[in-house]
Amino acid sequence: MVISNRGPCLISRQRTVGGLVAAVEPVLKATRGTWVAWGATVGPGPPVSLARPAGPYYFREIHLSEPEYRDYYLGLANECLWPISHCLVETARFSAGQWETYRKVNEKFALAAAQEGDDKTFYWVHDYHLALVPQLLRRSDPQAKTAFFWHIPFPPPDVFRLIPWQQELLAGMLGADLVGFHTAGYVKNFLECAASCGAVVDFARGRVDYGDRAVRVRALPVGIDWEAFNGLAASGRVRTRAEAIRTALGAERLLLAVDRLDYTKGILERLAAFDLFLEQNPSLRGRVTLLQIAIPSREDVGAYRNLRSAVEAAVGRVNGRHDQGYRAVPVRYVSHPLDAAELAAHYLAADVALVTPVRDGLNLVAKEFCACRCDLDGALVLSSLAGAAENMPGAVIVNPYDTPGLAAAIGLALAMTAAEQRVRMHSLRRAVQKHDVNWWWQNTLKYVVTSPRAFHHAETAVPV
Ligand code: F6P
Numbered sequence: 369m370v371i372s373n374r375g376p377c378l379i380s381r382q383r384t385v386g387g388l389v390a391a392v393e394p395v396l397k398a399t400r401g402t403w404v405a406w407g408a409t410v411g412p413g414p415p416v417s418l419a420r421p422a423g424p425y426y427f428r429e430i431h432l433s434e435p436e437y438r439d440y441y442l443g444l445a446n447e448c449l450w451p452i453s454h455c456l457v458e459t460a461r462f463s464a465g466q467w468e469t470y471r472k473v474n475e476k477f478a479l480a481a482a483q484e485g486d487d488k489t490f491y492w493v494h495d496y497h498l499a500l501v502p503q504l505l506r507r508s509d510p511q512a513k514t515a516f517f518w519h520i521p522f523p524p525p526d527v528f529r530l531i532p533w534q535q536e537l538l539a540g541m542l543g544a545d546l547v548g549f550h551t552a553g554y555v556k557n558f559l560e561c562a563a564s565c566g567a568v569v570d571f572a573r574g575r576v577d578y579g580d581r582a583v584r585v586r587a588l589p590v591g592i593d594w595e596a597f598n599g600l601a602a603s604g605r606v607r608t609r610a611e612a613i614r615t616a617l618g619a620e621r622l623l624l625a626v627d628r629l630d631y632t633k634g635i636l637e638r639l640a641a642f643d644l645f646l647e648q649n650p651s652l653r654g655r656v657t658l659l660q661i662a663i664p665s666r667e668d669v670g671a672y673r674n675l676r677s678a679v680e681a682a683v684g685r686v687n688g689r690h691d692q693g694y695r696a697v698p699v700r701y702v703s704h705p706l707d708a709a710e711l712a713a714h715y716l717a718a719d720v721a722l723v724t725p726v727r728d729g730l731n732l733v734a735k736e737f738c739a740c741r742c743d744l745d746g747a748l749v750l751s752s753l754a755g756a757a758e759n760m761p762g763a764v765i766v767n768p769y770d771t772p773g774l775a776a777a778i779g780l781a782l783a784m785t786a787a788e789q790r791v792r793m794h795s796l797r798r799a800v801q802k803h804d805v806n807w808w809w810q811n812t813l814k815y816v817v818t819s820p821r822a823f824h825h826a827e828t829a830v831p832v
Contacts, residue, residue, distance in 0.1 A: 373497035375405030439469035478504035503543030597739035619657035619696035624718035641774035654692030762792035
C-alpha cells in the first residue's frame, strides 16, 4: 500500500506532475496494490472515500477541507518543510496552528491506511507531507511492516533544528522499519539529526536504535521506468514527433529544460546564464533556442506566484535583448504538462538537456533524458546541487549560481564532439538503467520483508 499526499490525477483528470507519481505509479501498476492519497479535491465532502479500482490498482482518496488544504498542504508542508529541507531558510514560515492541522491530517491518512490494510500489508509512506504516519501506523499495529521515503533533500542538523517540531517529525519517521533517502549525504544529515535528538545511532551501519526497535536508514535513489522511456524513444511515432518539434522551432541547436515551476529549480539562474551565453556568442543568436517547459505548481503559495511573474518577465527580457529579426527565438516558454510520449519526443528533439536546480532531492528529468537517448548522442548539463549528480557519470556538472560557469557549460555541451557525446551518454545510460524503478522498489522491499514479490514491468497506460 502506497500512502502519499499527491495522488495520480487531479480532479480535472489532468495528469499530475512530479517525481513522486512518476516513481510509485509503475510499482503500483505492477503489484496491483492500493494507493491512499489526496485526490486534489478541496472543500466540503466526505473525508475519505472507499478504495475504488483505478486501472490495475486501487485508489483510496483522501479529501481535504479548505482549512486543511491551507494549513497542512500550502502551510506546513510547502511554506515550512519544503524551504527548510532545501536549506532556503529565509523563505520558511513557522506556525503552531499549521502544525496542529498537519498533525491531524497525518492522523487522517494513517487511519485510512490502517482501515484498508491487514496483517500482510506492506505500508510504503512517502514524503514530507506525511512524516508522522509511520509512527501512527506502528501505534495501531506494532507488527506493521512499514517503509518511509523522503523524496526531497534532508537538511543538516543546524537547519533542521530551526523547525520547532523537529523532535515530533523525527519520532514520526522513526516509526518505520526503513527510512529511505536519495543520497548518502541526506542519510548522513538525517542520522546526525537523530543523534542530536538523543537517539542511538550507528553511522557505519545506517541504523538508529529508537525505543525497543532498530530502524534502517538507507540511500536508495529513485529510478525511472527505464523500459517505458527507452521503448517510447525507439518508437517511430515518437521519432516523427521529435522531428516535427525540431522543424517547428526552427533552431539549428536546441537546449531543453523541463521543470515544475518551483524556486528550487533554478529557472531564473538558468535564464541569466543563457542570456550571458548569447551575449558572449552573438553569432549564435537566432540559431540556438532554449525550450523552457515550466509547469505551474502550488500557485496558491505566494512565493510560487511571484516566481511565475519573475520567470515570465525574464523570458521576455532575454527574447527582447537577443532577437534576430524573426529567426529562431532565444527562449521558447511552454507552461502546460506533457504526457510521457510527448516528453520523450522533446527529450529526443533536444541537443542538450539543462537540469540545473539550485537544490533538488534527485531530479528524474536527468534520468528520463538519458533513457531516451538510445542513439548515444546529446549532452546533459547537470547541477551539482541535484541529488542525481551523485550517480550520473558523464554529465557536465555545474554550479547553477555560477552564471559564467553555467554559460561556459552550455557552450561546452553544444560544442561536444559526437565521439565524446557517445562515451558520456553510454556511461550515463548504464547508471540510469542499473538503478531503475525496479531496482529502487526491490531494494526497498528487501530491507523490509524477507521475500519480495517479483516486480514485472507493466506497460499499461491506464487512465485513472
Ligand atoms: O518530489 C517532491 C514533491 O513534493 C512530491 O511529493 C510531489 O508529488 C511533487 O513534489 C509535486 O509537488 P505537489 O504535490 O505539491 O504538486
